[in-house]
Amino acid sequence: MSRVTGIGLTPFGRLPGLSTLDLMSRAAAAALSDAGLERREIDGLITGYSTTHPHLMLSTVFAEHFGLHPTYAHAVQLGGATGFALVMLAHLLVESGAARRILVVAGENRLSGQSRDAAIQTLAQVGHPTYEVPLGPTIPAYYGLVASRYAHEHGIADIAELAVLMRMNAARTPGAHLTEPITAATVRDSKPIAAPLRLLDCCPVSDGGAAFVIERADPARPGPSIRGAAQAHTHQHVSAAPSLTSFGAGDSAARALAQAGVALPDIRYAAIYDSFTITLAILLEEIGLAPRGAAGRLAREGHFSAGGAMPLNTHGGLLSYGHCGVGGAMAHLAETVRQMRGQAGARQVAPPPLALLHGDGGVLSSHVSLVLENGR
């Protein structure tokens, strides 16, 4: 069994003057300090990627920079699913005995390190180079296509409520990128980006970093344990998606839950990838945390609020805590650990015994699910 024994999370937002390696270092130092460990006690290192610091060997670039000499190093690229994929890999390596204490770290100055145009253009390149990119789509356009289909089948008026909830949560979270209160009307009146998605349906581009220490279970070192981890990859390009209403999320989550030997009703906290309001609605519904077409309505009714039946992304998620690339989803796990430890301050919920985390990469094409059990 593996445990998360340390978390490090920087503020997200505009953090000028900090590079990818600076942000990774800050998060890593915080995670080591939180875990009560020195650099020499880390034997494994897993990193993601950074669009502002593209490198063939980011894990060992970081190892040298930060002063680590791991016996295992690995950089992973799986788009938005990377953060949880790093955690799953660390979990598997610890379980296999290949490493004992793994530092998982990501960071990127995605906002300050490049122009917003450059960020949007870089991200748009995930489209197919021949059959999609020449048409000038953006990431919001791919998700706009998904949202149009959702609107056609279920109606989409309520999904703005998810943005409102994430903003309310962020307002109670130190370090959140966007904290100004919004209403559903503000979301629906915000600037059109890619119909039917508007500006406030989209997460911001942020600077930030996040890190964890994941290690083999040791009674002397408590922390939430990773009880289940699963993935699903159904396609790469939106043109090749088998469906724009059913993705691999349900399958991935079901396998992670089965591995943990628990069922969805046992889950008391949800940490779900929310790059767009539509992403969050579709993932909640496909996983089974909301009926089809009802995620926005449940958010309005308080079901997903901190005081509700299924607290969701209590730090504000990608939509409002912010999105710095790989570290974006890692903030969801950092928050889950804080909630389990009772360290979530003004937004603390009853410490959940079990949480489900889900990340997606590409255009809902790559899925990673984790089940975390409170080990306090």
Next chain:
Amino acid sequence: MRPDGDPPDWTQSSAGKGPAGKGSAGLALARCRACGHVQYLRRPFCPACGGEDLAVEPASGRGTVYAVTAVARAPSPDLQAFAPYGIALVDAEEGFRFMAHCPAEGVAIGAPVRTTFRAFGAGLVPFVTPEDLS
């Protein structure tokens, strides 16, 4: 191991195999002669069965809108001049799905469409319009 015919790049009008004949822009599909699988995102083999015997055929360009968006914020300053532009996913009558431009307004999911090509950015892109407007 190229499939027979020219590589399907409708962004270059000289390389297409359109209804107007070789040299005009057009949509094409590749059908596996072993298993019948139809692919649009072309590889030199069949992703369903691995077969390398593919028949490249021109597509009619007729289909049904599966999803549609309108891009207000283009990915680059040079393309922003075209915004807003519509982008649709279209289910072609031959059984594949393709991405195309469309009018930024007035294209509904389920609408039957036909395909022409229009200049966009550095080349040509497929452009679908509802049948009842053609």
